[in-house]
Amino acid sequence: MSISFPHVGTFTYVMESICYEMNRKDVVVPNKPSYKTKQLGSRHSPEWICTPFKMLLGSFIEVLEQGAFELVGTLFIDYCRLGYYTPIYEMILDDLGYDFEFLYLNFNQPIGFIQEMKRRTSGLTYWGTFRAFQIGWIKNRFIDLVDKYLYHYQAIEFTKGSTQAVADKLYRIIVETRGMSNIRKLRKKIHEMFKEVDIDKKADPLKVVVVGELYAVVEPQINLDIMKQLNKLGVISYTPITFCRWIDIGSRANPFVRPTFKTAIKKAKPYVEYRLGGKTQESLGYAIMFKEKGWDGVVHLYPFTCMPEIVTRSIIPQVSREHDIPILSLVLDEHTGEAGLQTRLEAFVDLLDRKKNGT
Incomplete structure (x- = not known):
């Protein structure tokens, strides 16, 4: 049974990393949203619902079409409707005839959150499951750091596209790096690789x-x-x-x-x-x-x-x-x-x- 999640910017790399740390080898990585994603989500959503709902629904439909069975969704009590969307996704996708199961992640209930994650791992202990999530939040810091460098250097680069090329390499390096000792070295590597980008240092x-x-x-x-x-x-x-x-x-x-x-x-x-x-x-x-x-x-x-x-x-x-x-x-x-x-x-x-x- 393959596991997947909707595409949400560069946070998608974090979700991919967490799934791999959970010993899940059957990850269906979502594609970047396209015009088709928008159309799919809009076609099957209530007209009055907000755009993120439509985009995420379209992304869920696409990963189901790619063979995913377990879908990761959020469920939490908050001041935004987003925390209540997953049950609605479940009803819509069920009406569309898809065979799937939702993994509900409730960040407001950390113990239940870890228990639910452990149930979906391949033989990890509770500590191992928590460790997978810990590695996820550490890698999220590095993904955010890459984004920060990307949107700084890209504005003053001499060779157009050079900063994006470095960022794309680093995203994959972060996802594929295993072991805490190697993960700790990522910050230095990020700094070193962006230093290679030729930028206009005199620009204001x-x-x-x-x-x-x-x-x-x-x-x-x-x-x-x-x-x-x-x-x-x-x-x-x-x-x-x-x-x-x-x-x-x-x-x-x-x-x-x-x-x-x-x-x-x-x-x-x-x-x-x-x-x-x-x-x-x-x-x-x-x-x-x-x-x-x-x-x-x-x-x-x-x-x-x-x-x-x-x-x-x-x-x-x-x-x-x-x-x-x-x-x-x-x-x-x-x-x-x-x-x-x-x-x-x-x-x-x-x-x-x-x-x-x-x-």
Whole structure:
């Protein structure tokens, strides 16, 4: 029985790593979402549901067509509808006649989470199962580091495509590296390989942070690879919105390390005192944080019908005005066109350049 999961940006590499550490040799790795993925998901989804639901459903259908039987899905109580989606996927896929079984991962119940993972491993103990998950969160840090370098160097590289080529090699190296002693060496290897990229060290590029709803930020197919599009305009891009907040238990349990999302939430308190779901507080807080760090602008992404981020969108003008930082909000759905998005990005970058140079 093959195991699989939906494609979710570069976090897909983390899921692949965890499955291999669970001694699962029958992993069906999902393909990157395509136009067909969008169409499949939209065709079988309620019209009013948000775009991430449609994209993830399309990805589930594709891996089932590739022969997957066990599907990894999340189930947790949160302020976002995402935590309740997996049972709906199960009903829709069952109605479509697929033969499958869902592996529910509930991050709010760590003991049950590990028990469920152990049940799907090939002979691992509870410690071995926890170890597999631990390796997953450690590798997630390295995947995020590769992403950080990629969207920095790509903006100032001399040879177009050279940074992406290095990143693609490193993603596979991270997935295929086994043994904790070898995994610990990955950080050094990442630094060394990116040093080989020929960049313009004299450049003084604009810097833009990307915030918003998690899936809209991390999945290039829904945001039309906006981080790369910014790089093509000569702008360094970065996002603090990743899966580390949920799966990196090591950092969360360390009393000497304050997670950046907690700092962001604190800075957003004057505008939104309580959690509203999605990344409302984090998005507002990160905008303020990166302004204080000297970044030039913020791009806020959210899916059509995402209620928490619609609230964020209504507060953003006040944050932009009071902290003097330009913020571009973009709503995304399955009909978003690349030409329109590109035009808005070019206008935004031109605005940032004029502001920076005082023209």
